[in-house]
Amino acid sequence: xxxxxxxxxxxxxxxxxxxxxxxxxxxxxxxxxxxxxxxxxxxxxxxxxxxxxxxxxxxxxxxxxxxxxxxxxxxxxxxxxxxxxxxxxxxxxxxxxxxxxxxxxxxxxxxxxxxxxxxxxxxxxxxxxxxxxxxxxxxxxxxxxxxxxxxxxxxxxxxxxxxxxxxxxxxxxxxxxxxxxxxxxxxxxxxxxxxxxxxxxxxxxxxxxxxxxxxxxxxxxxxxxxxxxxxxxxxxxxxxxxxxxxxxxxxxxxxxxxxxxxxxxxxxxxxxxxxxxxxxxxxxxxxxxxxxxxxxxxxxxxxxxxxxxxxxxxxxxxxxxxxxxxxx
Amino acid sequence: xxxxxxxxxxxxxxxxxxxxxxxxxxxxxxxxxxxxxxxxxxxxxxxxxxxxxxxxxxxxxxxxxxxxxxxxxxxxxxxxxxxxxxxxxxxxxxxxxxxxxxxxxxxxxxxxxxxxxxxxxxxxxxxxxxxxxxxxxxxxxxxxxxxxxxxxxxxxxxxxxxxxxxxxxxxxxxxxxxxxxxxxxxxxxxxxxxxxxxxxxxxxxxxxxxxxxxxxxxxxxxxxxxxxxxxxxxxxxxxxxxxxxxxxxxxxxxxxxxxxxxxxxxxxxxxxxxxxxxxxxxxxxxxxxxxxxxxxxxxxxxxxxxxxxxxxxxxxxxxxxxxxxxxxxxxxxxxxxxxxxxxxxxxxxxxxxxxxxxxxxxxxxxxxxxxxxxxxxxxxxxxxxxxxxxxxxxxxxxxxxxxxxxxxxxxxxxxxxxxxxxxxxxxxxxxxxxxxxxxxxxxxxxxxxxxxxxxxxx
Numbered sequence: 001x002x003x004x005x006x007x008x009x010x011x012x013x014x015x016x017x018x019x020x021x022x023x024x025x026x027x028x029x030x031x032x033x034x035x036x037x038x039x040x041x042x043x044x045x046x047x048x049x050x051x052x053x054x055x056x057x058x059x060x061x062x063x064x065x066x067x068x069x070x071x072x073x074x075x076x077x078x079x080x081x082x083x084x085x086x087x088x089x090x091x092x093x094x095x096x097x098x099x100x101x102x103x104x105x106x107x108x109x110x111x112x113x114x115x116x117x118x119x120x121x122x123x124x125x126x127x128x129x130x131x132x133x134x135x136x137x138x139x140x141x142x143x144x145x146x147x148x149x150x151x152x153x154x155x156x157x158x159x160x161x162x163x164x165x166x167x168x169x170x171x172x173x174x175x176x177x178x179x180x181x182x183x184x185x186x187x188x189x190x191x192x193x194x195x196x197x198x199x200x201x202x203x204x205x206x207x208x209x210x211x212x213x214x215x216x217x218x219x220x221x222x223x224x225x226x227x228x229x230x231x232x233x234x235x236x237x238x239x240x241x242x243x244x245x246x247x248x249x250x251x252x253x254x255x256x257x258x259x260x261x262x263x264x265x266x267x268x269x270x271x272x273x274x275x276x277x278x279x280x281x282x283x284x285x286x287x288x289x290x291x292x293x294x295x296x297x298x299x300x301x302x303x304x305x306x307x308x309x310x311x312x313x314x315x316x317x318x319x320x321x322x323x324x325x326x327x328x
Numbered sequence: 329x330x331x332x333x334x335x336x337x338x339x340x341x342x343x344x345x346x347x348x349x350x351x352x353x354x355x356x357x358x359x360x361x362x363x364x365x366x367x368x369x370x371x372x373x374x375x376x377x378x379x380x381x382x383x384x385x386x387x388x389x390x391x392x393x394x395x396x397x398x399x400x401x402x403x404x405x406x407x408x409x410x411x412x413x414x415x416x417x418x419x420x421x422x423x424x425x426x427x428x429x430x431x432x433x434x435x436x437x438x439x440x441x442x443x444x445x446x447x448x449x450x451x452x453x454x455x456x457x458x459x460x461x462x463x464x465x466x467x468x469x470x471x472x473x474x475x476x477x478x479x480x481x482x483x484x485x486x487x488x489x490x491x492x493x494x495x496x497x498x499x500x501x502x503x504x505x506x507x508x509x510x511x512x513x514x515x516x517x518x519x520x521x522x523x524x525x526x527x528x529x530x531x532x533x534x535x536x537x538x539x540x541x542x543x544x545x546x547x548x549x550x551x552x553x554x555x556x557x558x559x560x561x562x563x564x565x566x567x568x569x570x571x572x573x574x575x576x577x578x579x580x581x582x583x584x585x586x587x588x589x590x591x592x593x594x595x596x597x598x599x600x601x602x603x604x605x606x607x608x609x610x611x612x613x614x615x616x617x618x619x620x621x622x623x624x625x626x627x628x629x630x631x632x633x634x635x636x637x638x639x640x641x642x643x644x645x646x647x648x649x650x651x652x653x654x655x656x657x658x659x660x661x662x663x664x665x666x667x668x669x670x671x672x673x674x675x676x677x678x679x680x681x682x683x684x685x686x687x688x689x690x691x692x693x694x695x696x697x698x699x700x701x702x703x704x705x706x707x708x709x710x711x712x713x714x715x716x717x718x719x720x721x722x723x724x725x726x727x728x729x730x731x732x733x734x735x736x737x738x739x740x741x742x743x744x745x746x747x748x749x750x751x752x753x754x755x756x757x758x759x760x761x762x763x764x765x766x767x768x769x770x771x772x773x774x775x776x777x778x779x780x781x782x783x784x785x786x
Contacts, residue, residue, distance in 0.1 A: 123729035125722075126736050149403045153460050191459060211384035212397035215495070216459060234387060256453070257462055259359050263366035264418060265408040268632050269648065274411030278404065289406055297409045 021097045021200075029109055033083055039110040046105035085115050086122045095137035098200040107133060144201040148208055150283050153191035153218055154248045191218040194247030195286055202227060203238075210236050221247050254288055261289040267300035362453065364443040368423040368434050369469060372526075372597065374627040377402025377415045377464040377499040379592030380521035385497050394495025395458060398521070402464045402499060416467040416501060417457050421445055421482055425471030429528070429539035430640055431602045431631060434471050444473075447485045454490060458498055465499025465521070466490070472505060480508035480516065487519035501592070504554065506547045513550065514589075517557050522592035522624070525550045530613040534603030538640070551621045554594045558622070561589035593624040600654060601646030602631040606677030608668075611657055615668040618661070628654045653679040660685055663717055664710045682774030683767065687713040690750060691767040700752040702731050714746035 032042050089111065096104050111129045114121050121127060125134075191213070202220070206227050209218065219228040221242035228237045275293075284290035377398070383389060384397035404413030422444035423434040433440055445453075450468065457463045468486060472479050483502050490496040502520040504513060516523055525547055529535045532544045564586040596617060600610065614626045630651035631641070657679060660666040664686070671685050680688050690697065690713045699712050701723060709720045722740055726732060734756045737744050749762035 120729070124726075125729070126726050126732075126739050128739075131739060145403070149405050151461050155459070193461070208397075208399075211386050211389070213395050213459070213461075214385035214387065214391050215393040215395045231393065253456060254460075256359060256362060257457060257460060259362050260366050260417070260419075260457070261406065261408065261414070263363050264370050264414065266370050266410050266412075266632060268645075269410035269412070271411035272409055275407045275409055278411070278413065279407040287406065293409055300409065 019094075022094045025093065025097050025105055025108065028105075029112055030083070032109065033112070033116060039106065039113050042109055043106050046103075046109070083112075083116050085112065088125075089115060092133045092137045095140045096133055098140050098204060099136045100199050101136065104136065107136075140199045140201060140204075143197050143199045144204045146283065147195060147197050147201055147205050150279075150287060151193045151195050151209075151220060152286065152288065153193045154251050154254065155189040155191050156248045156251075158190045158217075188216060191216060192248050193218070193220045194242070194244055195220060195222050197222060197224075200224060206236055210234075250288055258289055258292060262292055262296060265296055267296075267303040270297060270300045272297055358449060358453075361443040361445055361449070362419070364441050365420045365423060365445060366418070368440070368471075369418045369420045369467075371433065371629060371632060372418065372467070372469055372503075373629045374524055374595050374597045374625065375416045375418045375467045375501065376625070377501070377521075379624055380499060381588055381591045383497050385495070391497070392495045394497060395455075396465075396495075396497030398465075398497065398499050405462050405464065414462070415464050416499060417454055417463045417465070418467040419445070419450070419453075419469075421450060421468060421470035421479075421486070422473055423471050424473050426474075427472055427539070427541045429542065431528075431538055431599055447482060447489060450486045451489050451494065454498075455494060455496065458496075463498075465501070467501045467503075469503035470505070476505040476507040477509055477512060480505045480512040484512055484515045484519065487516065491519045499592075504550055506542065506550045508550070510553060513553055514557060517554070517561070517589035518587055520590055520592075522595065523554055523590045524595045524597070525554070527551075527596045527598050527613070527617065527626075529603055530598050530600075530605040530610045531603065534605055538602060551594065551596070551617075551623075554590065555621045557589045558593060561587065561591070594621065595623055595625040595627065596621075597627040597629055600628050600630050600651055602641060607650070607654060607657070607679040608672035608677030610654060611661070611668045611672050614658060615661060626658060628658070647681065649681050650679070653681065653685060657685045665707055682771045684713075686711070687746075687767065687770065691763065694763060697750045697763060698752040698758050699750060702727055702753070712747060712750050714743045714750075 028045070032045070093108050096108055101107075107129070111133060114129065121130075124130070202222055202225055209220065209227070210229055213229065214234070215231050217229060217231060219226060223241055223243070226239035226242050228239060229235075230237070272293075279287075279290075284293075378401050380398050382399050384399070385391035385395050402415040404415050406414040408414065420434070422442070423440065424442050424444060425432075425434050425436055428436040432438075450466070454463070454466045458465070466486075468483055470479050470483060483505075487500050487502055490500065499522075500520045501522040501524065502516050504516060504523050504525045506525055513523075527547060528539055528542065535542060535544050565588070568586050598610065598613070610628070617623050617626055628651050630648055631645050657666075657671045660671055661668060666689070671689060672679070679685055683691070690711065696708075696711065699708050701709070706720060706724060709715060709723060710717065715723070719740060719742055723732060726736065726740075731754055734744070734748070734753050737747065737753075746766065748756060749758045749766045751758070
């Protein structure tokens with residue numbers, strides 16, 4: 001991953017879902033700006049935003065109590081005046097709203113306020129507020145990158161046809177399974193992964209997975225929500241939070257991957273600190289190959305010694321002519 | 329493209345209500361072959377998944393139920409305890425080989441266990457690992473069996489099967505066997521993102537001594553042919569893009585796509601420390617390769633101890649640090665505007681191990697410093713030790729707004745201890761001997777680190 005500029009590259013265009021988080025912030029921020037609310041006064045209004053619907057009502061705690069049924073969507077479309085901000089702020093904000101820090105909205109609003117009132121700030125990217133938000137945005141991008149890298153699917157054969165809108169609960173699906181040979185079983189297995197991202201990047205990475213694995217059924221489960229893909233309808237469904245137990249355990253085929261991992265490592269070049277810099281320990285719980293690392297590191301010196309102390313092998317002269325090979 | 333999102337209700341059971349049956353792929357035999365052939369392939373360093381056309385498997389992109397995407401640069405899906413990343417499935421089709429190159433673990437006269445994959449086995453493995461999101465694609469090489477054409481034909485079959493039968497759109501890097509026919513090379517380029525021919529050794533004499541069956545001319549000839557085909561395909565694509573689209577009534581405007589050829593370009597690899605070539609010779613060879621064959625990358629692989637090493641090989645492997653310095657020098661040539669003759673010292677031809685080549689150059693050219701960070705052009709900023717390409721970009725952007733001061737360097741997370749002796753700022757002027765002192769400190773530090781570790785470094 002690399003972006004040659006300071007700011008988020010647009011290579012992975014943000015999907016609609018993450019726009020919602022940003023749009024909520026934008027709406028609220030516009031109203032505060034229109035009411036000339038300084039950042040210090042607005043601080044108490046931003047609460048740690050989750051994407052869960054119930055919590056969103058808190059963002060609008062200043063709304064009249066009688067309007068208890070209001071949801072973000074049904075707020076009166078007040079024509080709040082628009083403010084010109086540098087495009088870089090928008091790019092940063094779209095990412096920062098996904099960060100897990102509770103004060104992200106307050107920080108965004110403070111920079112926004114300053115941008116509106118201090119024109120010089122627009123170009124001064126060395127300002128601490130710009131820098132802090134930039135770091136948050138990069139943390140979110142890094143988390144998304146790690147998710148694309150470390151999500152690991154395990155195939156399971158789904159006997160019950162519970163894929164698709166309005167499908168029943170587990171119990172009902174079990175009853176249905178007896179009635180019809182499920183169409184699901186003819187379209188291949190379901191590939192399921194469990195992952196624990198640090199920030200709210202599931203919806204950020206969803207389209208990438210949809211593009212890459214368009215032809216197979218897959219699902220990603222995280223503690224904050226789940227994702228499911230149906231290759232026939234090309235629909236990406238969002239689901240409830242999950243637990244690690246909901247995801248499948250290692251399948252027998254994973255042994256091939258572990259074999260590959262063990263044998264592609266060169267014991268002459270052991271460098272655990274470099275490895276851990278790229279693959280920090282907190283990901284190891286969800287990476288099947290991580291279990292091999294300690295053993296491989298422990299065996300490395302002995303393997304190396306064996307390689308270097310084996311005397312040179314030289315076949316007798318007569319047999320060094322090219323030999324026809326037989327296929328195994 | 330993506331329809332309206334829906335949510336599904338969770339039951340009291342798991343969100344997916346799975347009644348699981350475990351799938352299993354492969355037999356014990358496949359496991360053993362994989363162990364042998366992954367082991368045999370590990371000395372090939374050139375396995376990044378970069379370059380190539382952007383594509384994916386969605387229906388909108390023309391996908392037909394397959395998998396795979398490529399969006400510019402590869403992803404490191406895992407890391408092994410040697411710190412190297414796993415981006416591609418890197419295996420040999422077979423490690424049987426007719427040749428007897430002394431530095432190679434798979435040489436004819438070696439006693440190593442041999443195995444051979446079938447084309448279908450490689451295809452299955454690639455797809456299986458890809459579906460698990462463990463890899464970005466395939467890096468396939470092979471020992472030479474029966475003939476160069478036969479071997480190359482097998483490699484091409486794997487790539488073609490993946491592309492045509494399975495609509496696989498992930499990354500494919502094929503090693504090219506020198507002496508293979510031009511027709512096979514053309515086919516390979518059609519299915520692969522990147523092709524490479526190993527130059528093996530930096531000098532012709534080295535190659536003649538350690539790999540007498542390989543021919544330096546035919547290696548270069550293959551690289552030349554690859555360059556030509558890549559250039560032609562690129563020119564065709566440009567020409568087609570420049571043409572107006574002709575639209576039939578009622579039809580959607582669509583541009584015909586000309587066949588691509590190794591859109592990711594070509595790369596090569598050379599072994600460092602197996603022959604007596606100096607760093608100067610290596611870097612000059614690289615510079616010529618980049619210029620003559622338009623390579624994307626040259627990889628330097630420190631000659632690694634292999635089991636049953638031939639007696640003719642050097643008794644000692646080069647320090648890993650040497651490979652690291654060569655990569656740093658390579659970067660200087662490609663991204664920092666250095667010429668090969670500027671980096672390689674005139675005495676002995678070896679890069680200093682204690683300091684990186686950029687610092688070494690700065691110490692050798694004190695007349696170029698200190699550099700005024702607020703006024704110097706980009707080319708000069710790139711020559712300051714401690715300033716990387718990205719930092720220079722940020723400095724140039726920042727100084728449009730206001731003058732940069734020493735504090736700003738800290739905000740930008742620049743290693744100020746290394747940079748300040750070489751730069752001029754409104755609130756900072758380096759002491760006359762600061763640069764030289766920094767160099768001496770660096771050398772002393774490096775020497776102190778090296779001595780106890782020397783014995784185990786390879």
